[in-house]
Amino acid sequence: MSFIRKPTVTNSRLPKNSLGLTRRDYEGGMSTLCAGCGHDSITAALIQAAWELELVPHQVVKLSGIGCSSKTPAYFMSQAHGVNSVHGRMPSVATGAGAANRDLVCLGVSGDGDSLSIGFGQLAHAMRRNLNMAYVIENNGVYGLTKGQFSASADVGSRAKRGETNVQPPIDPVVTAIALGCTFVARSFSGDKQQLVPLLKAAIRHRGFALLDVLSPCVTFNDHEDSTKSYAYTRRYYHPAIHADFVPPAQDIKAAYDHGEAMPVELHDGSRIVLRKVDEGFDPSDRARTIGFLQDAAKRGEVVTGLMYIQPGQDDLHDVNHTVPGPLHSQPYDGLHPGAEGLRELQQRYR
């Protein structure tokens, strides 16, 4: 089977963003995932978020590892460049791309297998470098593409479709990311577009590493009874602790919020994330408390979602390196070496 092109239907009535692009322009090839797969809903949310953020498509780079989830960059923004890299190693490719060209908007899509097993080390180090990217884990508790083995995010007691019960404790990417000092950590659910789209927008606009763990049921291998990553289970134990809205730079917060306790967090480009607490015991700027809160909720079997932790204004890879503005590949060649005369002078010390 080769690439499936979507039929191009021009519909002039579709709303356009300020670049004159419709939502359609942010779409990609036709998905080849199973019907009902959570990953497809995340793709739809990404298209919405990118359109609303008015991203210039060819300045976006989409990167992924290997897995059903990692296939999805082919299904959105066909005018954006992308890399479907090797299993678990997308963070390093993103680091290199980001190092070479800091102007690119870097968007990573991965799976729980890709990120929490084979790629755990690279994920941790990308966070540690505060690489400027949004990193989405499409978390279904299994390896979809290799047919349903447990992943490291499977909960204790969760039963696989083939019958075996997971006994090993899960790795929670959210708790891990907060503990590692990640500067933006959120969790959401593929079935909650209302929550997911603003979180994606905020993650993309955050300067530094933004981790977004999105529960994304695998209808084929992990959506049965006794699974803790099914649609039914997630809906039942769904606990939005905080609601986040993304407000672009020019807009007034008041216009977006006329009621409730709102807590605006300003990002580097003047845009804001407006947080509204749903749960009283929660504070997204307090690392230790958030970790405690998440662990208590996990004991109750609750799936806590929302923007869990944010620390804007931290130095990213290039701030630390003091890199020149603009892509490194377009630095004038003359400024990269001292020429024949310089080489002669440099060699004095080797005589």
Add this chain to the structure above:
Amino acid sequence: MTSDNGMPAPSDAAAAASRVNDFVIKIANVNGTGSASANGLLMKSLFRMGIPVTGKNFFPSNIQGLPTWYEIRVSRDGYRCRSGQVDIMVAMNNETYADDLAEVAPGGFFLYDATWPRDSQLSRKDVTIIGIPLAGMCNEHFDQARSRILMKNVAYVGALAALLDIDMAIIRQLLNETFASKAHLVDANQAAIDLGFQYAQEHFSCPLPLRLEAMDKTAGHIMIDGNTAAAMGCLYAGATVGAWYPITPSTSLMDAFKSLCERYRVDPDSGERRFCIVQAEDELAAVGMVVGAAWAGARAFTPTSGPGISLMSEFIGFAYYTEVPIVLVDVQRVGPSTGMPTRTQQCDILSCAFASHGDTRHILLFPADPHECFELAVAAFDLAERFQTPVMMLTDLDIGMNDWMVPELTWDDSYLPDRGKVLTAEELAEMPDFHRYADVDGDGVPWRSLPGVHPNGAYFLRGSGHTERGTYTENSEEYQRVLDRLERKFETARHALPAPVVETSADAQVGIISIGSCDGAVREARDLLAGRGYALNYLRVKAFPFSDEVEAFIAGHRRIFVVEQNRDGQLRRLLLMETQATRQQLNSIRHYNGMPISARDIVEDIGRALSQEAAA
């Protein structure tokens, strides 16, 4: 053996000939005692006297307290390999006295620290023992513990200056240059030099029959190690992204690149840096970063060694299949596994040629010395971008970390990086249907687009089966079309790689094919064999895939000795696989004990084979 008055007694062999500018000095020391700067001073003094020298460091995989040796070959004829014998041993490590003494050639000299006299134990009739109380003198002269340790090393340089007749004015000048702003260090070092010098002058008849005489053979040359020269190559090639994970013997390459960048690429006003070096969490990440950076359009590279290549293999295959121009430098060390990390070998030839799973073959470059490290590093980036594929430059610990005398590096200011077939925004704008992997020009090399340039250039780079458009496929024919084009591309590259070095004399039917750091030993071996009446032609491969010249050389010789530094004859195997050479035709000369190969290692084997042939 010293005579009663402390003067060296004329030993039988030494008396035979006084040798000028043709001997080996070896310094045995304990690592972590700062002997490197003393040895550097010694080397440079000889170099400034115009005498060809090479220095090789034999050090343990350890930070402090284990034996280490530095071997200086003084060769008026300019031979650069190990000679295979030691004429003067400077023994500063009493733990290794016995072995060090045993290593000295008959008629040689053994200089040791006689603060603790050992003359009675150090008994070899054919070696002259020179005892100098180096530690004692330095303890008396210097107050601080650290300078006492450091200065006894400098003191042996002073002693050698007297014994070998080194120009003291040059030593003085070197001290002035090295410690330019620190007059007290110049004085301290000079004092130590003088202590050694005076003691030797007073107690021994100087100079020894092995001695130095100024020449003019180092003009236009520099003394440099391969890692530094390769780093200069990366700088001049315009590499802006470097990623690495520390591993001996490649580490000093990135250290050198970093300091060059800090010197030449930091804006003096804003402090902004025109480069980005990332110390990765491991080699998988290092090469992944290079892939990402190269895909995004920067010239990017990673230096590593064998274990790193193993870890990088998955990504190397990815870059091959997705056609991303990455550059790797493999400074080879002894394997398998951790092996002997501070010893040299050429043992990654096969693993680099075919690194990764599936049908993958890679462009390899094989410099023979630091000069070629510089030139081939620049070529590596041009070739990688021209052919959109990984290029690996294979050096080794001997080239990378030892001090070589090489012709001065030169630069042509008209050089511009060859970025290969990269589409501009304007070109893409006119091209609504961009096919990333199509063979537009019939040379197997497709056109590429860089992210951020134009929406028409967008495609999804993938290691999974892809069509000429870059889209996913599981269609046999579509898959195979791309794979076959990759082979055509490799064939195009074969004709564009650095040519082998070929030296033929008369109508010899026997030849040597060799590689990289074997060069010096092969050259000397050819001279020695010629002296025995065996004329051998010589070809040194500089690149893989092998060019037509290699094929022609093989076709033109009845018998060929393939000289290399690994156990399995990897170059020979590669030649058998990739050329018309036959098994009978290619004889293997292998040296793989971790020490750099010497001419002797070659001459014995080839001489025996040829004399057997003559007898048969």
